[in-house]
Amino acid sequence: MREQWLLRLATYFLFGLAFVGFVIYPNVLYPDVFTKGLYVRFLILAALLFFSWRVFLRKEKLSIAMTPLAWAVLSFGGAAVVSMFFSTSIFRSFWGEAQRMEGVLGLLHYVILFFVVREVFGKQDWRTYFKCVLVSVPLLSLYAIFQYVSARTGVAFPLVLNPVGNPGSLFGNPGFFSTFLIFAAGFGVIFLALEESAPWRAFAGGAVAIAVGMIVWLGVRGQVLGMIIGIVAFAAFTVLREKKGRRVTAFLVGVGLLVAVGVGLIALRPSLGKFYPRVVTRIINLPNEPSFHTRWLSLQSSGKAFLDSPKTMLIGWGQEHFMTGYNKYYNSLHGTYEDAWFDRAHNKLADVLVTGGALGLLVYLWLWGGAGRRVFLLMKDPRSAGVAVGVGALLVAYFTQNLTTFDLPQTYANFFILLAFLDVYHRSGAPVPGELATDQGNKPIGYVLRRRGVFVAAMTIVVVSTAVFTILIPLRQSERYLAYFKSHKGNEFFENWDSVFSLKSFVHYTIVDDMWRRLQDQNALRDPNFLPVTDLLVKEMKYFMDRDPTDAQMALRLGSVYTNQGIGLMSSGGDAETRLKEGEAYTRRALALSPGRQEIYYVLAFNLQGQGEKEEAVRIMQDALALNPSTRKARYYLAVNQALVGKLDEAVRAIEEVRSAGWFQGFRPAEAREIIRIYQAAKRDDLLPGLYIEFLRDGRNKDPEVFVLLLRILIREKDRDRLMF
Numbered sequence: 001m002r003e004q005w006l007l008r009l010a011t012y013f014l015f016g017l018a019f020v021g022f023v024i025y026p027n028v029l030y031p032d033v034f035t036k037g038l039y040v041r042f043l044i045l046a047a048l049l050f051f052s053w054r055v056f057l058r059k060e061k062l063s064i065a066m067t068p069l070a071w072a073v074l075s076f077g078g079a080a081v082v083s084m085f086f087s088t089s090i091f092r093s094f095w096g097e098a099q100r101m102e103g104v105l106g107l108l109h110y111v112i113l114f115f116v117v118r119e120v121f122g123k124q125d126w127r128t129y130f131k132c133v134l135v136s137v138p139l140l141s142l143y144a145i146f147q148y149v150s151a152r153t154g155v156a157f158p159l160v161l162n163p164v165g166n167p168g169s170l171f172g173n174p175g176f177f178s179t180f181l182i183f184a185a186g187f188g189v190i191f192l193a194l195e196e197s198a199p200w201r202a203f204a205g206g207a208v209a210i211a212v213g214m215i216v217w218l219g220v221r222g223q224v225l226g227m228i229i230g231i232v233a234f235a236a237f238t239v240l241r242e243k244k245g246r247r248v249t250a251f252l253v254g255v256g257l258l259v260a261v262g263v264g265l266i267a268l269r270p271s272l273g274k275f276y277p278r279v280v281t282r283i284i285n286l287p288n289e290p291s292f293h294t295r296w297l298s299l300q301s302s303g304k305a306f307l308d309s310p311k312t313m314l315i316g317w318g319q320e321h322f323m324t325g326y327n328k329y330y331n332s333l334h335g336t337y338e339d340a341w342f343d344r345a346h347n348k349l350a351d352v353l354v355t356g357g358a359l360g361l362l363v364y365l366w367l368w369g370g371a372g373r374r375v376f377l378l379m380k381d382p383r384s385a386g387v388a389v390g391v392g393a394l395l396v397a398y399f400t401q402n403l404t405t406f407d408l409p410q411t412y413a414n415f416f417i418l419l420a421f422l423d424v425y426h427r428s429g430a431p432v433p434g435e436l437a438t439d440q441g442n443k444p445i446g447y448v449l450r451r452r453g454v455f456v457a458a459m460t461i462v463v464v465s466t467a468v469f470t471i472l473i474p475l476r477q478s479e480r481y482l483a484y485f486k487s488h489k490g491n492e493f494f495e496n497w498d499s500v501f502s503l504k505s506f507v508h509y510t511i512v513d514d515m516w517r518r519l520q521d522q523n524a525l526r527d528p529n530f531l532p533v534t535d536l537l538v539k540e541m542k543y544f545m546d547r548d549p550t551d552a553q554m555a556l557r558l559g560s561v562y563t564n565q566g567i568g569l570m571s572s573g574g575d576a577e578t579r580l581k582e583g584e585a586y587t588r589r590a591l592a593l594s595p596g597r598q599e600i601y602y603v604l605a606f607n608l609q610g611q612g613e614k615e616e617a618v619r620i621m622q623d624a625l626a627l628n629p630s631t632r633k634a635r636y637y638l639a640v641n642q643a644l645v646g647k648l649d650e651a652v653r654a655i656e657e658v659r660s661a662g663w664f665q666g667f668r669p670a671e672a673r674e675i676i677r678i679y680q681a682a683k684r685d686d687l688l689p690g691l692y693i694e695f696l697r698d699g700r701n702k703d704p705e706v707f708v709l710l711l712r713i714l715i716r717e718k719d720r721d722r723l724m725f
Contacts, residue, residue, distance in 0.1 A: 087318020
């Protein structure tokens with residue numbers, strides 16, 4: 001009796017994974033991702049704990065069914081561990097960070113999930129899990145619609161936290177929501193092959209239709225493409241299942257028509273493009289989109305990172321070290337479009353190749369090969385062919401969309417649950433918990449578990465400790481940090497610093513990153529009044545640099561903090577020179593780690609200006625621009641440095657080149673003010689009126705201070721005699 005209760009408790013916690021879409025806690029950083037990741041980890045650990053207690057109560061021999069797919073899953077975790085030990089930072093590789101939660105620790109949770117869920121779930125449990133996922137689809141979709149309507153109309157709806165025109169429901173990002181919907185649609189098709197109840201079949205069909213409709217409406221290209229290829233795969237598997245000549249002909253005709261429609265839409269775009277739906281326009285226009293070019297450049301950098309050395313080719317840079325290799329081979333052509341620090345290639349195969357090398361990619365493909373083998377084995381029996389069609393289509397859709405994005409805790413959880421289902425689903429049509437898929441001809445590994453009390457006690461301590469240190473404490477630390485910043489009580493944050501940072505956890509990297517951004521945006525880094533806080537920030541940043549000396553981004557941010565501190569202290573005394581020298585050292589360290597990244601040159605030039613090496617600063621910016629002359633931001637910063645050494649005419653010419661090409665992404669009020677000052681110093685009043693009108697017309701600067709400044713100058717130009725201020 002106790003054994004059955006423990007089994008049901010483990011099952012109920014696993015059912016909770018179906019409702020991950022509803023989990024959000026707004027009082028922490030990245031509430032849409034971070035809280036979902038913690039929730040997934042908690043449920044997996046809870047299910048593991050109750051399953052362990054069930055093992056303790058069992059008297060018979062413990063059997064572990066090791067199928068080819070099970071070996072692949074185990075090897076997936078093992079390959080990540082191997083690459084971790086040979087990475088530049090075992091600390092970073094193991095823990096990961098709060099935005100992705102994809103360190104080795106996170107991956108091991110999904111390996112555990114695979115083995116636990118296939119031992120716990122019975123035939124009806126799988127149906128229940130799929131039902132739970134399907135129930136969430138209309139509710140999450142309705143929330144997304146409310147987000148959209150609220151953003152468009154200004155009407156406030158209860159519980160709608162973030163009204164946006166491009167809604168992501170409670171996932172925060174429309175791409176993440178679309179990936180969930182792909183799984184939901186696939187689970188719906190599988191459920192239809194399992195379920196006999198007419199009402200539930202009708203509901204499942206409706207949920208699948210809603211999921212497909214929402215994917216199209218959201219218009220995220222990778223997920224739309226995945227859905228389309230998944231539907232084609234569903235049709236192909238259906239034809240393969242029935243093996244009828246007419247079906248084959250119909251399938252080929254359908255694929256031909258799909259290709260013809262695609263070609264026709266591209267051909268007619270110049271004349272009829274304005275009538276196309278948004279999703280069609282986005283797909284057809286993909287080769288002209290900046291995001292397409294940056295992803296392509298990222299793939300090129302990924303290939304070079306893979307080929308860096310025999311070690312990286314064999315076992316990669318290590319889990320969570322994609323950015324290390326990517327930064328080393330960063331392509332400066334990125335600057336034409338954006339200054340992004342990619343921590344993922346936005347292509348799952350490239351991510352795995354860089355972080356895990358050839359070994360990691362082979363193991364990852366082994367997962368997919370093992371799943372594909374099981375699908376085709378199930379296709380041989382009419383009783384399981386319907387399920388095989390649904391699973392196969394879902395796998396194809398998920399694999400396709402993963403070529404344009406990356407995994408998150410909720411996608412990993414559903415993927416490994418799907419693998420477990422596939423591994424235990426027999427060709428007889430009955431998934432049996434704890435039993436081997438008999439058609440594979442393998443035998444389970446069995447052994448007598450001795451000292452059961454010691455085993456379960458040790459497991460309980462490990463699970464509870466892991467939950468406290470990797471879930472409860474990080475959640476509390478992120479919550480406290482955000483509460484201090486929202487309250488705008490700097491003194492209180494300073495006095496309670498240790499309550500956030502004393503016990504180190506994987507969330508701290510994200511907290512430090514966020515804190516740096518906030519202080520940077522508020523110009524607080526160069527304010528001497530904030531020196532006690534920024535010094536503590538430096539201490540935390542050095543903690544991470546010590547554990548990962550190849551982190552170019554953290555080195556640059558350290559250089560930025562020291563540089564701003566030094567600039568701020570120049571007018572008030574203090575150790576400005578020492579801090580500027582420290583800033584230069586860290587910035588040059590970042591440059592050595594990522595020599596192609598122009599953003600590092602900007603900070604270095606700013607630092608050298610502070611040290612009085614103005615000509616050297618100009619030379620640095622000329623080097624930066626030479627890396628990619630089409631980077632408008634680099635040309636603007638060259639102009640600023642030229643103005644600081646008195647080369648005003650050259651500065652104006654450079655800014656006019658930027659202006660003619662279009663202001664760079666992230667153009668801010670601060671840049672507008674700087675440009676106005678340069679033009680005034682150069683006595684180019686003839687250029688000012690057109691510039692002011694352009695700023696106002698384009699609506700780029702909504703900052704009240706800038707608006708008033710521009711308005712004043714316009715009045716000076718057009719109504720000097722009536723000037724009142």
